[in-house]
Amino acid sequence: MMRAILGGTFDPIHWGHLNAVKHVCELIACDQLILLPSAQPPHRSYPGASAEQRLAMAKLAAQELPNCIADNWELLQPRKSYTQLTLSQFHQRWPHDTLVFIVGEDAFAGLESWYQWQHLLDHAHIVVMRRPHSHNIFSDTLQQWLAAVETKHPEQLRDQPNGYVYLAETPAFDISATAIRNAIQTEQAWAHLVPTTVANYIQTHQLYR
Numbered sequence: 001m002m003r004a005i006l007g008g009t010f011d012p013i014h015w016g017h018l019n020a021v022k023h024v025c026e027l028i029a030c031d032q033l034i035l036l037p038s039a040q041p042p043h044r045s046y047p048g049a050s051a052e053q054r055l056a057m058a059k060l061a062a063q064e065l066p067n068c069i070a071d072n073w074e075l076l077q078p079r080k081s082y083t084q085l086t087l088s089q090f091h092q093r094w095p096h097d098t099l100v101f102i103v104g105e106d107a108f109a110g111l112e113s114w115y116q117w118q119h120l121l122d123h124a125h126i127v128v129m130r131r132p133h134s135h136n137i138f139s140d141t142l143q144q145w146l147a148a149v150e151t152k153h154p155e156q157l158r159d160q161p162n163g164y165v166y167l168a169e170t171p172a173f174d175i176s177a178t179a180i181r182n183a184i185q186t187e188q189a190w191a192h193l194v195p196t197t198v199a200n201y202i203q204t205h206q207l208y209r
């Protein structure tokens, strides 16, 4: 079984996440998609919604995609959410499955700063999604690493359980959580950028005001 995982702060989760991962899931024909809200994010300031609220929104969003669930593993850990440790734990949980960690290209460009980044492929593949306006240049170190692990063929993710990076040509969805939070604060239109259930949750809990 192939399980794809989208980790994120999800403050809030939005159609940019959901539309892009939907394309990835079709491209790689995965069996399950796991939305994984991170606890205290390793490389950014504290989110505007609580961990429980971000998980609740991810659960609502999961209902929008086939074979999709939200997982609270990282929220249960008494530490920052380090992807390498999470993937290692998920591998123990599902030793016979193939794991695919999905990131946007802005996040991927910063991979070298991640905890034990050179071990990220020990238990998973990585698939990178396009992100508009992300003029992120991959460093020489990252490019050298990528040259050794990149595949251009998504079918190859089934040949071995881990170890490849695939740069997926997903359509660019110009939506960010920052823009949504700003739109709420400045009373611009924002509800169309998230599923209706998530918009209702944000309104009911008066988030990001």
Ligand SMILES: Nc1ncnc2c1ncn2[C@@H]1O[C@H](COP(=O)(O)OP(=O)(O)OP(=O)(O)O)[C@@H](O)[C@H]1O
Pocket (backbone or CB within 6 Å): 007, 008, 009, 010, 011, 015, 016, 017, 020, 102, 103, 104, 105, 106, 107, 108, 129, 130, 131, 132, 172, 173, 174, 175, 176, 177, 178, 179
């Ligand atoms: N519109 C999008 N298209 C493709 N990937 C995206 C998009 N939005 C977010 N991602 C990716 O989803 C993951 C989680 O993103 P995150 O929850 O930080 O959302 P964000 O919109 O980037 O938030 P913020 O604006 O608060 O930084 C990251 O890997 C990010 O690159």
Ligand SMILES: O=C(O)c1ccc[n+]([C@@H]2O[C@H](COP(=O)([O-])O)[C@@H](O)[C@H]2O)c1
Pocket (backbone or CB within 6 Å): 006, 007, 008, 009, 010, 036, 038, 041, 042, 043, 044, 081, 082, 083, 084, 103, 107, 113, 114, 115
């Ligand atoms: O493991 C790390 O050091 C690490 C550093 C930065 C980001 N991540 C993960 O990358 C995913 C996207 O992060 P973010 O901050 O863009 O929401 C999320 O699952 C984070 O936990 C992980």
